[in-house]
Amino acid sequence: YDDRDGHIWMDGEMVPWREANVHILTHAMHYASSVFEGERAYNGKIFKSREHSERLKRSAQMIDFEIPYSIDELEAAKALVLKDSGLQDAYVRAIAWRGAGEDMGVASAKNPVRVAIAAWEWGAYYGDAKMKGAKLDISKWKRPSPETIPSHAKAAGLYMICTMSKHAAEAKGCSDAMMYDHRGYVAEATGANIFFVKDGEVHTPDPDCFLNGITRQTVIGMLRDRGITVHERHIMPEELSGFEQCWLTGTAAEVTPVGQIGDYTFEVGALTREIAEAYEKLVRS
Numbered sequence: 059y060d061d062r063d064g065h066i067w068m069d070g071e072m073v074p075w076r077e078a079n080v081h082i083l084t085h086a087m088h089y090a091s092s093v094f095e096g097e098r099a100y101n102g103k104i105f106k107s108r109e110h111s112e113r114l115k116r117s118a119q120m121i122d123f124e125i126p127y128s129i130d131e132l133e134a135a136k137a138l139v140l141k142d143s144g145l146q147d148a149y150v151r152a153i154a155w156r157g158a159g160e161d162m163g164v165a166s167a168k169n170p171v172r173v174a175i176a177a178w179e180w181g182a183y184y185g186d187a188k189m190k191g192a193k194l195d196i197s198k199w200k201r202p203s204p205e206t207i208p209s210h211a212k213a214a215g216l217y218m219i220c221t222m223s224k225h226a227a228e229a230k231g232c233s234d235a236m237m238y239d240h241r242g243y244v245a246e247a248t249g250a251n252i253f254f255v256k257d258g259e260v261h262t263p264d265p266d267c268f269l270n271g272i273t274r275q276t277v278i279g280m281l282r283d284r285g286i287t288v289h290e291r292h293i294m295p296e297e298l299s300g301f302e303q304c305w306l307t308g309t310a311a312e313v314t315p316v317g318q319i320g321d322y323t324f325e326v327g328a329l330t331r332e333i334a335e336a337y338e339k340l341v342r343s
């Protein structure tokens with residue numbers, strides 16, 4: 059991703075893509091003092107752009123730093139990046155981190171907070187699993203307690219176990235991994251939330267120790283608008299065998315059907331298809 063044409067917005071300026079670098083003694087690289095957003099633009103407009111900017115600011119506050127730009131400034135910067143990319147449909151990545159500076163220890167209050175925004179083309183996150191149903195591994199890593207780490211922040215430090223889980227999953231021929239939480243309840247995938255269907259009702263884990271995704275909230279609204287009951291609750295592993303359908307939600311994943319989690323299988327059923335199609339329509343409306 060480093061060798062391409064175009065520009066990346068960095069700290070208020072458009073920098074040529076290949077020159078958008080940071081120093082090796084960047085605090086974030088050593089201590090994970092970084093938060094980010096994943097957003098998608100459809101037909102030249104970022105879906106729920108403001109919500110993503112607000113979450114970026116909140117994530118930074120949760121890991122103890124303040125982004126030196128207002129929501130309006132971030133919105134203007136993202137719009138500029140999208141326009142400069144020439145793309146109608148794009149993935150937009152905003153990132154904020156503690157840079158290099160006076161401190162090289164764990165504390166870094168004196169180091170500058172840096173912000174960058176890039177946009178590029180990114181098709182279906184799970185490739186052809188998008189319609190066939192993704193196959194998920196079950197990760198050995200557990201989502202941590204909010205008393206262990208600020209687990210509601212979209213912070214880089216929370217993704218170390220996601221990368222490890224996803225690598226292990228891919229080595230077994232799976233597209234992704236489902237993770238349990240620290241108590242053993244079903245939590246989410248490595249970059250997406252999870253939903254189940256049983257007897258016409260929908261069940262999704264209570265997001266009490268992981269990201270309450272913007273797509274998750276959108277899809278819950280869509281389901282309730284259709285008069286479908288949605289239970290946000292703790293889900294035990296032994297319940298997996300009783301669910302009929304399953305899907306993932308996320309900005310990158312959109313609504314992706316799941317066909318298998320470990321030994322449990324699910325059908326790509328009518329409700330899964332309806333919600334996937336309705337989401338596609340909504341983001342483009």
Ligand code: PMP
Nearest residue numbers: 249250251269271272273308309
């Ligand atoms: N959980 C994790 C770990 C994620 O990385 C994402 C993607 N941001 C989500 C859930 C879904 O969040 P959203 O719908 O806001 O993209």
